[in-house]
Amino acid sequence: MTAENSGLGRLKNRLAQISDLESAAAVLSWDQQTYMPPGGAAGRAEQLATLARMSHELFTAGGTYSLIEQAAGEIGGVDADTDDAALLRVTYRDFDRAVKLPAELVAELARTRTLAQEAWTKARAANDYPAFAPWLEKLIELTRRTAECWGYQDRLYDALVEGYEPGTTTAQVAAMYADLKPGLVSLVQAIVERGRPIDDAVLHREYPVPRQREFSERLVRDLGYDFERGRQDDTTHPFCTTFSVGDVRITTRFDPRFLSQGLLASVHEAGHAIYEQGSPAELDRTPLRGGASMGVHESQSRLWENLVGRSRPFWQHFFPLLRETFPEALADSSADAFVRALCKVTPSLIRVEADEVTYNLHVLLRFELENDLLEGRLSVADAPAAWNAKMQEYLGLTPPTDAEGILQDIHWSIGIMGYFPTYSIGNLLAAQLWEAATGEIPEIPAQLSRGEFAPLLGWLREKIHRHGRKYLPNELIERATGKPLQSGPFLRYLTGKYTEIYGL
Ligand code: ZN
Numbered sequence: 001m002t003a004e005n006s007g008l009g010r011l012k013n014r015l016a017q018i019s020d021l022e023s024a025a026a027v028l029s030w031d032q033q034t035y036m037p038p039g040g041a042a043g044r045a046e047q048l049a050t051l052a053r054m055s056h057e058l059f060t061a062g063g064t065y066s067l068i069e070q071a072a073g074e075i076g077g078v079d080a081d082t083d084d085a086a087l088l089r090v091t092y093r094d095f096d097r098a099v100k101l102p103a104e105l106v107a108e109l110a111r112t113r114t115l116a117q118e119a120w121t122k123a124r125a126a127n128d129y130p131a132f133a134p135w136l137e138k139l140i141e142l143t144r145r146t147a148e149c150w151g152y153q154d155r156l157y158d159a160l161v162e163g164y165e166p167g168t169t170t171a172q173v174a175a176m177y178a179d180l181k182p183g184l185v186s187l188v189q190a191i192v193e194r195g196r197p198i199d200d201a202v203l204h205r206e207y208p209v210p211r212q213r214e215f216s217e218r219l220v221r222d223l224g225y226d227f228e229r230g231r232q233d234d235t236t237h238p239f240c241t242t243f244s245v246g247d248v249r250i251t252t253r254f255d256p257r258f259l260s261q262g263l264l265a266s267v268h269e270a271g272h273a274i275y276e277q278g279s280p281a282e283l284d285r286t287p288l289r290g291g292a293s294m295g296v297h298e299s300q301s302r303l304w305e306n307l308v309g310r311s312r313p314f315w316q317h318f319f320p321l322l323r324e325t326f327p328e329a330l331a332d333s334s335a336d337a338f339v340r341a342l343c344k345v346t347p348s349l350i351r352v353e354a355d356e357v358t359y360n361l362h363v364l365l366r367f368e369l370e371n372d373l374l375e376g377r378l379s380v381a382d383a384p385a386a387w388n389a390k391m392q393e394y395l396g397l398t399p400p401t402d403a404e405g406i407l408q409d410i411h412w413s414i415g416i417m418g419y420f421p422t423y424s425i426g427n428l429l430a431a432q433l434w435e436a437a438t439g440e441i442p443e444i445p446a447q448l449s450r451g452e453f454a455p456l457l458g459w460l461r462e463k464i465h466r467h468g469r470k471y472l473p474n475e476l477i478e479r480a481t482g483k484p485l486q487s488g489p490f491l492r493y494l495t496g497k498y499t500e501i502y503g504l
Pocket of ligand 1 (some may be wrong): 268300
Protein backbone atom coordinates (compact mmCIF):
# COMPACT_ATOMS: atom_id res chain seq x y z
CA MET A 1 0.00 0.00 0.00
CA THR A 2 1.12 3.51 -0.76
CA ALA A 3 0.76 6.10 1.99
CA GLU A 4 -1.70 8.80 0.88
CA ASN A 5 0.58 11.73 1.71
CA SER A 6 3.85 10.29 0.40
CA GLY A 7 5.21 11.63 -2.89
CA LEU A 8 4.18 8.39 -4.58
CA GLY A 9 0.71 8.55 -3.04
CA ARG A 10 0.15 12.11 -4.19
CA LEU A 11 1.50 11.34 -7.66
CA LYS A 12 -0.83 8.33 -8.00
CA ASN A 13 -3.74 10.46 -6.91
CA ARG A 14 -2.95 13.08 -9.54
CA LEU A 15 -2.51 10.42 -12.26
CA ALA A 16 -5.84 8.83 -11.28
CA GLN A 17 -7.61 12.17 -11.73
CA ILE A 18 -5.95 12.60 -15.14
CA SER A 19 -7.04 9.10 -16.10
CA ASP A 20 -10.62 9.96 -15.04
CA LEU A 21 -10.62 13.08 -17.22
CA GLU A 22 -9.27 11.10 -20.17
CA SER A 23 -11.83 8.35 -19.68
CA ALA A 24 -14.63 10.92 -19.52
CA ALA A 25 -13.34 12.34 -22.82
CA ALA A 26 -13.27 8.82 -24.26
CA VAL A 27 -16.94 8.30 -23.37
CA LEU A 28 -17.86 11.57 -25.10
CA SER A 29 -15.80 10.61 -28.13
CA TRP A 30 -17.35 7.11 -28.27
CA ASP A 31 -20.80 8.69 -28.14
CA GLN A 32 -19.83 11.14 -30.88
CA GLN A 33 -18.91 8.26 -33.18
CA THR A 34 -21.91 6.05 -32.40
CA TYR A 35 -25.15 7.72 -31.23
CA MET A 36 -24.71 11.51 -31.13
CA PRO A 37 -27.11 13.42 -33.41
CA PRO A 38 -25.43 15.74 -35.97
CA GLY A 39 -26.52 18.80 -33.97
CA GLY A 40 -24.23 17.77 -31.12
CA ALA A 41 -21.00 18.32 -33.06
CA ALA A 42 -20.19 21.91 -32.09
CA GLY A 43 -20.95 21.43 -28.40
CA ARG A 44 -19.07 18.15 -28.28
CA ALA A 45 -15.94 19.75 -29.81
CA GLU A 46 -15.94 22.32 -26.97
CA GLN A 47 -16.50 19.67 -24.29
CA LEU A 48 -13.63 17.53 -25.60
CA ALA A 49 -11.31 20.54 -25.90
CA THR A 50 -12.06 21.53 -22.29
CA LEU A 51 -11.38 18.04 -20.94
CA ALA A 52 -8.16 17.75 -22.98
CA ARG A 53 -6.96 21.10 -21.66
CA MET A 54 -7.78 20.17 -18.08
CA SER A 55 -5.94 16.86 -18.18
CA HIS A 56 -2.93 18.42 -19.94
CA GLU A 57 -2.79 21.23 -17.37
CA LEU A 58 -3.10 18.84 -14.45
CA PHE A 59 -0.29 16.68 -15.86
CA THR A 60 2.15 19.45 -16.75
CA ALA A 61 1.28 21.70 -13.78
CA GLY A 62 3.98 22.63 -11.29
CA GLY A 63 4.64 19.82 -8.90
CA THR A 64 4.34 16.77 -11.14
CA TYR A 65 8.06 16.59 -11.78
CA SER A 66 9.00 17.02 -8.12
CA LEU A 67 6.42 14.36 -7.17
CA ILE A 68 8.11 11.97 -9.63
CA GLU A 69 11.52 12.77 -8.11
CA GLN A 70 10.25 12.47 -4.56
CA ALA A 71 8.53 9.16 -5.32
CA ALA A 72 11.69 7.83 -7.00
CA GLY A 73 13.59 8.64 -3.80
CA GLU A 74 10.99 6.87 -1.69
CA ILE A 75 11.20 3.61 -3.65
CA GLY A 76 14.99 3.69 -4.09
CA GLY A 77 15.19 4.59 -7.79
CA VAL A 78 13.23 3.66 -10.89
CA ASP A 79 15.20 0.67 -12.19
CA ALA A 80 13.54 -2.13 -10.22
CA ASP A 81 11.19 -4.59 -11.92
CA THR A 82 8.19 -3.47 -9.86
CA ASP A 83 4.89 -1.81 -10.76
CA ASP A 84 5.83 1.34 -8.86
CA ALA A 85 9.20 1.72 -10.61
CA ALA A 86 7.54 1.07 -13.99
CA LEU A 87 4.88 3.66 -13.16
CA LEU A 88 7.57 6.27 -12.55
CA ARG A 89 9.48 5.37 -15.72
CA VAL A 90 6.36 5.59 -17.88
CA THR A 91 5.10 8.75 -16.20
CA TYR A 92 8.47 10.45 -16.60
CA ARG A 93 8.58 9.49 -20.30
CA ASP A 94 5.08 10.89 -20.91
CA PHE A 95 5.82 13.99 -18.82
CA ASP A 96 9.07 14.73 -20.62
CA ARG A 97 7.33 14.75 -24.01
CA ALA A 98 4.36 16.75 -22.74
CA VAL A 99 6.41 19.57 -21.22
CA LYS A 100 8.87 19.92 -24.10
CA LEU A 101 6.22 21.43 -26.38
CA PRO A 102 5.59 25.15 -25.85
CA ALA A 103 1.89 25.95 -25.29
CA GLU A 104 1.92 28.23 -28.33
CA LEU A 105 3.04 25.35 -30.60
CA VAL A 106 0.44 22.97 -29.13
CA ALA A 107 -2.31 25.52 -29.77
CA GLU A 108 -1.11 26.20 -33.33
CA LEU A 109 -1.00 22.48 -34.06
CA ALA A 110 -4.52 21.95 -32.74
CA ARG A 111 -5.89 24.84 -34.81
CA THR A 112 -4.06 23.79 -37.96
CA ARG A 113 -5.19 20.17 -37.60
CA THR A 114 -8.86 21.14 -37.46
CA LEU A 115 -8.58 23.39 -40.51
CA ALA A 116 -6.32 21.01 -42.46
CA GLN A 117 -8.67 18.10 -41.87
CA GLU A 118 -11.56 20.16 -43.25
CA ALA A 119 -9.46 21.10 -46.28
CA TRP A 120 -8.41 17.47 -46.76
CA THR A 121 -12.02 16.21 -46.63
CA LYS A 122 -12.99 18.66 -49.38
CA ALA A 123 -9.82 18.09 -51.42
CA ARG A 124 -10.29 14.33 -51.36
CA ALA A 125 -13.94 14.60 -52.42
CA ALA A 126 -12.98 16.94 -55.27
CA ASN A 127 -9.75 15.10 -56.14
CA ASP A 128 -7.97 18.45 -55.72
CA TYR A 129 -4.49 17.86 -54.24
CA PRO A 130 -3.31 21.45 -54.90
CA ALA A 131 -6.06 22.67 -52.52
CA PHE A 132 -4.62 20.50 -49.73
CA ALA A 133 -0.94 21.10 -50.54
CA PRO A 134 -0.51 24.37 -48.56
CA TRP A 135 -1.94 22.64 -45.48
CA LEU A 136 0.38 19.70 -45.88
CA GLU A 137 3.28 22.15 -46.20
CA LYS A 138 2.25 23.85 -42.96
CA LEU A 139 1.76 20.55 -41.10
CA ILE A 140 5.19 19.33 -42.18
CA GLU A 141 6.70 22.55 -40.87
CA LEU A 142 4.89 22.20 -37.53
CA THR A 143 5.82 18.51 -37.32
CA ARG A 144 9.49 19.42 -37.86
CA ARG A 145 9.27 22.00 -35.07
CA THR A 146 7.59 19.46 -32.80
CA ALA A 147 10.29 16.88 -33.47
CA GLU A 148 13.00 19.47 -32.75
CA CYS A 149 11.35 20.23 -29.38
CA TRP A 150 11.26 16.54 -28.47
CA GLY A 151 14.82 16.03 -29.68
CA TYR A 152 16.42 13.04 -31.39
CA GLN A 153 19.79 11.37 -31.82
CA ASP A 154 20.00 10.54 -35.46
CA ARG A 155 16.95 11.19 -37.62
CA LEU A 156 14.15 13.70 -37.16
CA TYR A 157 11.68 10.83 -37.63
CA ASP A 158 13.08 9.15 -34.48
CA ALA A 159 11.34 11.75 -32.34
CA LEU A 160 8.01 10.99 -34.00
CA VAL A 161 8.23 7.17 -33.89
CA GLU A 162 9.14 7.44 -30.22
CA GLY A 163 5.64 8.73 -29.48
CA TYR A 164 3.98 5.58 -30.80
CA GLU A 165 6.69 2.94 -30.43
CA PRO A 166 8.93 4.00 -27.55
CA GLY A 167 12.54 2.85 -27.88
CA THR A 168 12.29 2.18 -31.62
CA THR A 169 14.41 4.15 -34.10
CA THR A 170 14.00 5.05 -37.76
CA ALA A 171 17.05 2.90 -38.55
CA GLN A 172 15.32 -0.12 -36.99
CA VAL A 173 12.16 0.52 -38.99
CA ALA A 174 14.19 0.92 -42.20
CA ALA A 175 16.04 -2.35 -41.48
CA MET A 176 12.69 -4.10 -40.91
CA TYR A 177 11.45 -2.99 -44.33
CA ALA A 178 14.75 -3.85 -46.01
CA ASP A 179 14.24 -7.42 -44.76
CA LEU A 180 10.61 -7.50 -45.71
CA LYS A 181 10.43 -5.80 -49.09
CA PRO A 182 12.13 -8.34 -51.42
CA GLY A 183 10.14 -11.26 -50.00
CA LEU A 184 6.85 -9.40 -50.18
CA VAL A 185 7.35 -8.04 -53.68
CA SER A 186 8.27 -11.46 -55.05
CA LEU A 187 5.37 -13.21 -53.26
CA VAL A 188 2.90 -10.69 -54.69
CA GLN A 189 4.41 -11.20 -58.14
CA ALA A 190 4.20 -14.98 -57.88
CA ILE A 191 0.55 -14.82 -56.81
CA VAL A 192 -0.38 -12.43 -59.63
CA GLU A 193 1.52 -14.37 -62.31
CA ARG A 194 1.14 -18.00 -61.31
CA GLY A 195 -1.54 -18.20 -58.62
CA ARG A 196 -4.63 -20.36 -59.05
CA PRO A 197 -7.37 -17.65 -59.27
CA ILE A 198 -9.70 -17.26 -56.30
CA ASP A 199 -13.37 -16.42 -56.66
CA ASP A 200 -14.62 -14.51 -53.62
CA ALA A 201 -18.19 -13.95 -54.88
CA VAL A 202 -19.47 -15.93 -51.88
CA LEU A 203 -18.57 -12.99 -49.61
CA HIS A 204 -20.75 -10.62 -51.62
CA ARG A 205 -24.14 -12.32 -51.40
CA GLU A 206 -27.11 -11.22 -49.24
CA TYR A 207 -26.18 -11.25 -45.54
CA PRO A 208 -28.89 -9.58 -43.40
CA VAL A 209 -27.24 -7.25 -40.90
CA PRO A 210 -29.09 -8.39 -37.73
CA ARG A 211 -27.84 -11.93 -38.27
CA GLN A 212 -24.30 -10.65 -38.96
CA ARG A 213 -24.42 -8.77 -35.69
CA GLU A 214 -25.58 -11.81 -33.75
CA PHE A 215 -22.96 -14.05 -35.36
CA SER A 216 -20.12 -11.56 -34.79
CA GLU A 217 -21.04 -11.32 -31.10
CA ARG A 218 -20.94 -15.08 -30.81
CA LEU A 219 -17.51 -15.08 -32.51
CA VAL A 220 -15.84 -12.49 -30.32
CA ARG A 221 -17.42 -13.86 -27.13
CA ASP A 222 -15.98 -17.30 -27.92
CA LEU A 223 -12.54 -15.77 -28.58
CA GLY A 224 -12.54 -14.25 -25.10
CA TYR A 225 -14.08 -10.77 -25.36
CA ASP A 226 -16.05 -10.24 -22.14
CA PHE A 227 -19.47 -8.62 -22.74
CA GLU A 228 -19.91 -8.14 -18.99
CA ARG A 229 -17.11 -5.59 -19.39
CA GLY A 230 -17.86 -4.40 -22.91
CA ARG A 231 -20.36 -3.97 -25.71
CA GLN A 232 -20.42 -3.67 -29.48
CA ASP A 233 -22.06 -0.81 -31.38
CA ASP A 234 -22.20 0.41 -34.98
CA THR A 235 -20.00 3.16 -36.39
CA THR A 236 -18.48 4.38 -39.67
CA HIS A 237 -14.80 3.66 -38.93
CA PRO A 238 -14.54 0.78 -36.43
CA PHE A 239 -12.47 1.36 -33.28
CA CYS A 240 -11.99 0.09 -29.73
CA THR A 241 -12.06 2.38 -26.71
CA THR A 242 -11.34 1.91 -23.01
CA PHE A 243 -13.01 3.71 -20.11
CA SER A 244 -11.70 1.35 -17.43
CA VAL A 245 -10.64 -2.30 -17.18
CA GLY A 246 -14.32 -2.97 -16.52
CA ASP A 247 -15.59 -1.17 -19.64
CA VAL A 248 -13.78 -1.72 -22.93
CA ARG A 249 -16.01 -1.20 -25.98
CA ILE A 250 -15.78 -2.19 -29.61
CA THR A 251 -17.52 -0.79 -32.66
CA THR A 252 -18.01 -2.22 -36.12
CA ARG A 253 -19.73 -1.67 -39.44
CA PHE A 254 -21.81 -4.27 -41.26
CA ASP A 255 -22.43 -4.26 -44.99
CA PRO A 256 -25.32 -6.53 -46.09
CA ARG A 257 -23.41 -7.33 -49.33
CA PHE A 258 -19.90 -7.86 -47.87
CA LEU A 259 -19.85 -10.46 -45.10
CA SER A 260 -16.18 -10.60 -44.19
CA GLN A 261 -15.73 -6.86 -43.74
CA GLY A 262 -17.97 -6.60 -40.68
CA LEU A 263 -17.12 -9.99 -39.18
CA LEU A 264 -13.37 -9.49 -39.39
CA ALA A 265 -13.61 -5.86 -38.26
CA SER A 266 -15.36 -7.20 -35.14
CA VAL A 267 -12.62 -9.76 -34.61
CA HIS A 268 -9.93 -7.10 -35.18
CA GLU A 269 -11.41 -4.66 -32.66
CA ALA A 270 -12.08 -7.51 -30.22
CA GLY A 271 -8.35 -8.31 -30.45
CA HIS A 272 -7.58 -4.78 -29.26
CA ALA A 273 -10.28 -5.02 -26.59
CA ILE A 274 -9.20 -8.42 -25.26
CA TYR A 275 -5.73 -6.90 -24.74
CA GLU A 276 -7.23 -3.96 -22.79
CA GLN A 277 -9.51 -6.25 -20.77
CA GLY A 278 -6.40 -8.25 -19.85
CA SER A 279 -4.81 -5.37 -17.94
CA PRO A 280 -4.75 -6.21 -14.22
CA ALA A 281 -7.44 -4.34 -12.25
CA GLU A 282 -4.78 -2.76 -10.00
CA LEU A 283 -3.37 -0.88 -13.02
CA ASP A 284 -6.72 0.85 -13.59
CA ARG A 285 -6.60 4.66 -13.31
CA THR A 286 -2.82 4.59 -13.86
CA PRO A 287 -0.73 5.18 -17.02
CA LEU A 288 0.28 1.48 -16.85
CA ARG A 289 -3.13 0.23 -17.94
CA GLY A 290 -3.51 -0.72 -21.62
CA GLY A 291 -1.03 -1.50 -24.39
CA ALA A 292 2.76 -1.27 -24.50
CA SER A 293 2.69 0.63 -27.82
CA MET A 294 0.61 1.09 -30.94
CA GLY A 295 2.55 -1.71 -32.67
CA VAL A 296 2.06 -4.19 -29.82
CA HIS A 297 -1.62 -3.26 -29.73
CA GLU A 298 -1.93 -3.87 -33.45
CA SER A 299 -0.20 -7.25 -33.05
CA GLN A 300 -3.14 -8.39 -30.91
CA SER A 301 -5.84 -7.27 -33.33
CA ARG A 302 -4.00 -8.73 -36.33
CA LEU A 303 -3.23 -12.01 -34.62
CA TRP A 304 -6.92 -12.68 -33.99
CA GLU A 305 -8.05 -11.21 -37.31
CA ASN A 306 -5.49 -12.80 -39.64
CA LEU A 307 -3.61 -15.68 -38.04
CA VAL A 308 -6.76 -16.98 -36.38
CA GLY A 309 -9.71 -15.41 -38.26
CA ARG A 310 -8.37 -16.14 -41.74
CA SER A 311 -7.23 -19.67 -40.94
CA ARG A 312 -8.66 -23.05 -41.88
CA PRO A 313 -8.86 -24.45 -38.30
CA PHE A 314 -10.91 -21.46 -37.18
CA TRP A 315 -13.47 -21.94 -39.96
CA GLN A 316 -13.52 -25.71 -39.57
CA HIS A 317 -15.11 -24.88 -36.25
CA PHE A 318 -17.24 -21.86 -37.20
CA PHE A 319 -18.31 -22.53 -40.78
CA PRO A 320 -21.13 -24.99 -39.92
CA LEU A 321 -22.59 -22.40 -37.57
CA LEU A 322 -22.12 -19.67 -40.16
CA ARG A 323 -24.01 -21.77 -42.71
CA GLU A 324 -26.83 -22.35 -40.22
CA THR A 325 -26.99 -18.58 -39.78
CA PHE A 326 -27.02 -17.85 -43.53
CA PRO A 327 -28.44 -21.03 -45.13
CA GLU A 328 -29.43 -19.38 -48.44
CA ALA A 329 -26.14 -17.58 -49.10
CA LEU A 330 -23.86 -20.45 -48.09
CA ALA A 331 -25.79 -23.50 -49.30
CA ASP A 332 -23.24 -24.35 -52.02
CA SER A 333 -20.08 -23.28 -50.14
CA SER A 334 -17.63 -25.14 -47.91
CA ALA A 335 -15.24 -24.21 -45.11
CA ASP A 336 -12.29 -24.55 -47.48
CA ALA A 337 -13.84 -22.44 -50.23
CA PHE A 338 -14.83 -19.84 -47.66
CA VAL A 339 -11.30 -19.57 -46.23
CA ARG A 340 -9.86 -19.25 -49.75
CA ALA A 341 -12.26 -16.38 -50.43
CA LEU A 342 -11.16 -14.69 -47.18
CA CYS A 343 -7.53 -14.98 -48.27
CA LYS A 344 -7.83 -13.56 -51.75
CA VAL A 345 -4.81 -11.39 -52.62
CA THR A 346 -5.29 -8.46 -55.00
CA PRO A 347 -2.86 -5.59 -55.42
CA SER A 348 -5.12 -2.58 -54.92
CA LEU A 349 -4.96 1.17 -54.51
CA ILE A 350 -6.45 1.62 -51.05
CA ARG A 351 -4.50 0.67 -47.92
CA VAL A 352 -7.46 0.00 -45.63
CA GLU A 353 -8.88 -2.50 -48.14
CA ALA A 354 -5.56 -4.28 -48.71
CA ASP A 355 -5.04 -7.99 -47.99
CA GLU A 356 -2.39 -9.20 -45.56
CA VAL A 357 0.21 -9.88 -48.29
CA THR A 358 0.16 -6.46 -49.97
CA TYR A 359 -0.67 -4.42 -46.85
CA ASN A 360 2.87 -3.71 -45.69
CA LEU A 361 3.91 -2.41 -49.10
CA HIS A 362 1.27 0.33 -48.74
CA VAL A 363 2.77 1.22 -45.38
CA LEU A 364 6.37 1.09 -46.60
CA LEU A 365 5.52 3.65 -49.28
CA ARG A 366 4.12 6.02 -46.65
CA PHE A 367 7.14 5.54 -44.36
CA GLU A 368 9.51 6.43 -47.19
CA LEU A 369 7.52 9.46 -48.34
CA GLU A 370 7.11 10.82 -44.80
CA ASN A 371 10.87 10.72 -44.32
CA ASP A 372 11.56 12.29 -47.70
CA LEU A 373 9.07 15.10 -47.02
CA LEU A 374 10.26 15.78 -43.47
CA GLU A 375 13.94 15.67 -44.36
CA GLY A 376 13.48 17.90 -47.40
CA ARG A 377 14.37 15.42 -50.16
CA LEU A 378 10.87 15.66 -51.60
CA SER A 379 8.72 18.75 -52.11
CA VAL A 380 5.00 18.81 -51.35
CA ALA A 381 4.36 19.65 -55.01
CA ASP A 382 6.23 16.57 -56.23
CA ALA A 383 4.73 14.20 -53.65
CA PRO A 384 1.80 12.86 -55.73
CA ALA A 385 4.15 11.80 -58.55
CA ALA A 386 6.47 10.13 -56.03
CA TRP A 387 3.48 8.31 -54.52
CA ASN A 388 2.35 7.04 -57.90
CA ALA A 389 5.86 5.91 -58.90
CA LYS A 390 6.20 3.84 -55.73
CA MET A 391 2.73 2.31 -56.18
CA GLN A 392 3.84 1.22 -59.63
CA GLU A 393 7.12 -0.16 -58.32
CA TYR A 394 5.68 -2.06 -55.33
CA LEU A 395 2.21 -3.09 -56.50
CA GLY A 396 2.23 -2.64 -60.26
CA LEU A 397 -0.57 -0.06 -60.16
CA THR A 398 -0.80 3.66 -60.85
CA PRO A 399 -3.64 5.50 -59.08
CA PRO A 400 -5.88 7.14 -61.69
CA THR A 401 -6.62 10.00 -59.24
CA ASP A 402 -4.96 11.56 -56.19
CA ALA A 403 -8.12 10.75 -54.22
CA GLU A 404 -7.20 7.09 -54.70
CA GLY A 405 -3.53 7.94 -54.16
CA ILE A 406 -1.89 10.45 -51.86
CA LEU A 407 -5.18 11.90 -50.55
CA GLN A 408 -6.65 8.61 -49.29
CA ASP A 409 -5.50 8.58 -45.63
CA ILE A 410 -6.60 10.93 -42.89
CA HIS A 411 -3.28 10.72 -40.97
CA TRP A 412 -1.27 13.54 -42.55
CA SER A 413 -4.26 15.88 -42.52
CA ILE A 414 -4.38 15.67 -38.73
CA GLY A 415 -0.62 15.99 -38.39
CA ILE A 416 0.08 12.33 -37.63
CA MET A 417 3.46 11.34 -39.05
CA GLY A 418 5.62 8.47 -37.82
CA TYR A 419 2.58 6.33 -37.05
CA PHE A 420 2.31 4.19 -40.19
CA PRO A 421 5.20 1.81 -39.37
CA THR A 422 3.30 0.65 -36.27
CA TYR A 423 0.90 -1.21 -38.59
CA SER A 424 3.80 -3.23 -39.99
CA ILE A 425 5.28 -3.77 -36.55
CA GLY A 426 1.87 -5.17 -35.55
CA ASN A 427 1.80 -7.57 -38.50
CA LEU A 428 5.33 -8.81 -37.87
CA LEU A 429 4.83 -9.17 -34.15
CA ALA A 430 1.54 -11.05 -34.60
CA ALA A 431 3.41 -13.73 -36.59
CA GLN A 432 6.33 -13.78 -34.15
CA LEU A 433 3.97 -14.27 -31.19
CA TRP A 434 2.06 -16.95 -33.09
CA GLU A 435 5.29 -18.82 -33.84
CA ALA A 436 6.35 -18.61 -30.19
CA ALA A 437 2.92 -19.64 -28.87
CA THR A 438 2.53 -22.60 -31.23
CA GLY A 439 6.15 -23.56 -30.49
CA GLU A 440 5.27 -23.85 -26.80
CA ILE A 441 1.75 -25.24 -27.36
CA PRO A 442 1.80 -27.19 -30.66
CA GLU A 443 -1.86 -28.19 -30.17
CA ILE A 444 -3.11 -24.61 -30.71
CA PRO A 445 -4.27 -25.12 -34.33
CA ALA A 446 -6.09 -28.34 -33.38
CA GLN A 447 -7.63 -26.52 -30.43
CA LEU A 448 -8.84 -23.72 -32.71
CA SER A 449 -10.54 -26.27 -34.96
CA ARG A 450 -12.50 -27.46 -31.89
CA GLY A 451 -13.39 -23.91 -30.85
CA GLU A 452 -11.01 -23.96 -27.89
CA PHE A 453 -9.48 -20.49 -27.74
CA ALA A 454 -8.58 -20.35 -24.05
CA PRO A 455 -5.08 -21.86 -24.37
CA LEU A 456 -3.99 -19.26 -26.97
CA LEU A 457 -5.65 -16.47 -25.00
CA GLY A 458 -4.00 -17.71 -21.81
CA TRP A 459 -0.59 -17.59 -23.47
CA LEU A 460 -1.19 -13.99 -24.62
CA ARG A 461 -2.51 -12.99 -21.18
CA GLU A 462 0.62 -14.38 -19.54
CA LYS A 463 3.19 -13.05 -22.02
CA ILE A 464 1.66 -9.72 -23.08
CA HIS A 465 -1.65 -8.57 -21.55
CA ARG A 466 -0.91 -8.74 -17.83
CA HIS A 467 2.09 -6.42 -18.21
CA GLY A 468 0.07 -3.44 -19.48
CA ARG A 469 2.50 -0.63 -20.33
CA LYS A 470 5.13 -1.76 -17.82
CA TYR A 471 7.81 -2.68 -20.37
CA LEU A 472 9.10 -0.93 -23.47
CA PRO A 473 7.91 -2.80 -26.58
CA ASN A 474 11.34 -4.22 -27.42
CA GLU A 475 11.75 -5.56 -23.91
CA LEU A 476 8.25 -7.05 -23.87
CA ILE A 477 8.83 -8.76 -27.23
CA GLU A 478 12.13 -10.28 -26.06
CA ARG A 479 10.53 -11.51 -22.86
CA ALA A 480 7.59 -13.04 -24.75
CA THR A 481 9.43 -14.64 -27.67
CA GLY A 482 13.09 -14.74 -26.62
CA LYS A 483 14.07 -12.56 -29.60
CA PRO A 484 13.85 -8.96 -30.77
CA LEU A 485 11.25 -8.12 -33.40
CA GLN A 486 12.05 -9.95 -36.64
CA SER A 487 10.59 -10.26 -40.12
CA GLY A 488 11.37 -13.99 -40.47
CA PRO A 489 8.22 -15.35 -38.77
CA PHE A 490 5.95 -13.07 -40.78
CA LEU A 491 7.57 -13.98 -44.11
CA ARG A 492 7.46 -17.68 -43.21
CA TYR A 493 3.81 -17.40 -42.24
CA LEU A 494 2.80 -15.59 -45.45
CA THR A 495 4.87 -17.77 -47.75
CA GLY A 496 3.63 -21.01 -46.20
CA LYS A 497 0.00 -19.99 -46.18
CA TYR A 498 -0.19 -18.39 -49.61
CA THR A 499 1.97 -20.96 -51.39
CA GLU A 500 -0.65 -23.51 -50.39
CA ILE A 501 -3.72 -21.34 -51.05
CA TYR A 502 -2.51 -20.21 -54.47
CA GLY A 503 -0.84 -23.51 -55.42
CA LEU A 504 2.50 -21.75 -56.10
ZN1 ZN B 1 -6.21 -1.93 -35.17
